[in-house]
Amino acid sequence: MPQLEVDGARLTYDDEGPRDGAGAPLVFIHGWTANRHRWDHQLAHFSATRRVIRVDLRGHGESDGSGRRSIAELAGDVLAVLDHLKVERFVPVGHSMGGMIAQTLALGHPDRIERMVLVNSISRMTYSRGRGLLMAVSTQVPFKLFVATNIQRAFAPGYPREEIKEYIRTSAATPREVVMTCYGAMRSFDVLDRVGEIRVPTLMIHGYYDIQLPVSQMLRMAKAYPDAEVRILDAGHELPVEKPEELTSTIDRFLTERP
Secondary structure, three states: OOEEEEOOEEEEEEEEOOOOOOOOOEEEEOOOOOOHHHHHHHHHHHOOOOOEEEEOOOOOOOOOOOOOOOHHHHHHHHHHHHHHOOOOOEEEEEEOHHHHHHHHHHHHOHHHEOOEEEEOOOOEOOOOHHHHHHHHHHOOOOHHHHHHHHHHOOOOOOOOHHHHHHHHHHHHOOOHHHHHHHHHHHHOOEOOOOHHHOOOOEEEEEEOOOOOOOHHHHHHHHHHOOOEEEEEEOOOOOHHHHOHHHHHHHHHHHHHHOO
16 A cells, blocks of 8 residues: 655555556546545456556545545546656546546646546536526535535436445535535536547446436537547446446447457
8 A cells, every 4th residue: 555745745645557457557646535446346457457557636545635626637636646756647546525626637738648447537526507506506515415415416317225335325424625625616517618629539438327417418528539539337426436337338349359
């Protein structure tokens, strides 16, 4: 369980797989209130043939530190770990907020990105008037209720309730200050007008039942990308744990079959 101190926080990460494996290293970036173990299935699969790195974002999982107030600052943390590991070119794979971080890295450091995978992610947070009001009100409820409500609705109908309760428990263990500052960072994230600059092949994988970041918003983003491939899976917002095998095979095909 290696750690790196970055701006007063100890960031925990994994670095596994052969250094001389096929292709650039894969860098898995988890979402809001989650941790690097969201990618357990992908780590086990891909580390057999290539280098795989995953990070607990600041204040999440086994990393400490206070929350970052922008996606750009979170991207800076990830880049600091990669610089420490002397990783130049890489493939960011980001889920939800992690996908926002991946896009920020691609825009800020295009020469370092070989290709990119976005899982249940978007380029601009967009709300109807009613949903915007609901989300604003939701921040005023007790913290545990706020987290539980957001995590509960992230899963597709029929997902086991006991497993959802465990993810709620893990998310609620994330410090309140980290949860709320990252929540604000996501709400203010907007690079939709710039994603046309991202020229690398990009795979966008989304859950059909995602009501957190709806498919319609992802498709709007996809149209703005010069080189985007879209896959819709039978899941909600938590694809890495709802459909781990299908997600892994979809990423694998993109990495091996796409020139």
